[in-house]
Amino acid sequence: MSRSSYLKPDTVALHTGYVPEGEYGSRAVPVYQTTSYVFESVSEGSSLFNVEQGGHIYSRISNPTVAVLEQRIAALEGGSGAICTASGMSALFMTFITLCSAGDHIVSATQIYGSTATLLKHTIKRLGIDCSFVPVNDKQALRDAIRDNTKMVFCESIGNPGLEISDIPGISAIAHEFGIPLVVDATFATPCLCRPIDHGADVVVHSVTKWMGGHGVAIGGVVVDGGRFDWQQSGRFPELTEPYAPFHGIRFWEEFGPSALVMKMRAESMRDLGASMSPQNAFLILQGIETLSLRMKQHVSNAKALLGWLQQQDAVTWTNYPELESNTSHRLAATLFPHGAGSMLCFGVTGGRKGGAAFIDALELSSNLANVGDARTLVLHPASTTHSRLTVEDMQAAGISPDMIRVSVGIEDIDDIRADFARGFKAAQRVAGAA
């Protein structure tokens, strides 16, 4: 059951956040393609600006179509509220910048998406925010890395692209011991497979561009406030507990409690950074979420079937999927992902880097591109694309090898995916044979 209503998750995905409204009773969520909203009076405008009442002022801050998506995702994740953003990266940046100021510190898992690693290691460092990286699930390293100025612990529920499962209960227990929130990027999982808040996470971030949208047509991100973290008791977050000058000295924790974080993000980050999601993109992602549960079942089923077949192929030198015993976190996968640990898998192909390139270039059905979570099967060579900006050492630490092929398994007929990959393996074997 959702923590937001008596409706079950599959029903939430179709209905939450919207009931047919207005003169026309539109069954689908209308696209409010507008920048701004007419105030009934000067007094009403004033009260909206002063948070005396809820409502929409300007679509950089909030928009009715986007709000439906926010409320739906918050319900699916079991959070107290959510904010949608222009992209997954802007969701991460807004989270970091809301929780941290110059002089603060973050502890992050090493095994994360390359652009997130760059953001943490280089971009926010220019703003005076430092980040230490520790191997995911290394509890002692995490304890050792936490400092007096640490403001958050960060990990991905399924690491990209190494597919390590984060021990969310264990990591959150340590973070909470120090009065620090755990922020989890759950893009690879979706709430259909794992709800991090249920396991102790405090904030969940997604690139909804991926499985949530599911059709490769819209970029977007979301931040979900779990609503359970006590910002006052922590003592580390004066930004949330002390007066905030731009809003008449409002104290977000006192006024809003379990929704203090998202209220602060909307009041500050949406206003100042302006990384808002467009209503059209919100509409497209809502269409995807309606069938998320059905798609995830098929994604997972296909991933497991393809994995089993890959393991029998001579051209495949190794495979990785969170549930494989060779994956160090496979026990966590069984506990935290009872319905399957996603639809990403990786493998090595004979012929090394050249073999990998030949494999990808020979594919016809599968698409070679820098995205995951499309309904269609996608393949990529991380070492030369998404993680190419990392040093060799950083790449190794992130679990990436030169021969790695990353697959986002789609929902096509599994026979057709296998046939396509068989074509790729023949090409790789020709390269390997020639060498």
Place this chain on the structure above:
Amino acid sequence: MYLEVRGEKTYAATGGRDFDKSLPTVMFVHGSGLDHRSWALQTRWFAYNGYSVLAPDLPGHSLSGGEALNSIEEMGAWLADFIDASGADKVHAVGHSQGFLDVLELALRAPQKLKSITGIGTAGAIPVNPALIEAAQKSAGAAAEMLLMWGFGPDAQYGISAVPGMQPIAIGREIMARNPLHADLVACAEYKNGSAAAKAIEVPSQMILARKDRLTPLKAGLAFAEELGARVTIIERYGHMLPIEAPRQTLQKLRELIGSLENTD
């Protein structure tokens, strides 16, 4: 703001402005297991439009210290002490659900402190299912879930929120799960003084009731409004949690009564 009541640190929201006892004061009293945040979409309007606001967390709730009080009678007496501690002379008292029972008891004990009373999503008595009380004794979180599933009306169950992006039921659950819900529910179940209070109250009164209220059914609220001689508003479509589910309509009715008495609206 924080003030000391009976030697305990007590929190009262003031709507974002400093409390000024020289202004007409509106006091908001929360329901079982809840806190001042129930009133977020009413208190700021009053505070920024010529009033002073007091929305206390009852003892043992959220930001207030002390132990939870065990009866509505004790809560009514505590409210009288709270008003004294604030320095306010008289208040317009607004109570949601159990908060209204507290206000009734305040009216019996200290009628001179009241200018008007408003009950929202409530009645003169609030019987509580023994199974819910038993659940609350074991786990406030589990009981909160039961209570809120019943308490919020259909729109909220479909994730409709007056504040963009929020999930009011999940927010309510987090607040209730940390508060002494069991003590509050027992106090509600045992309270029998509603009719006596109705006879004694002489200040203007109103009841704002919800058509879809399943916790304090409309029928019970209407019957008590008649006893009280209160003006009545029925808000369609919404459930028991009117201050959160229907904040604009609730605020409008409060403005109408209180504004008419203070000649400000």
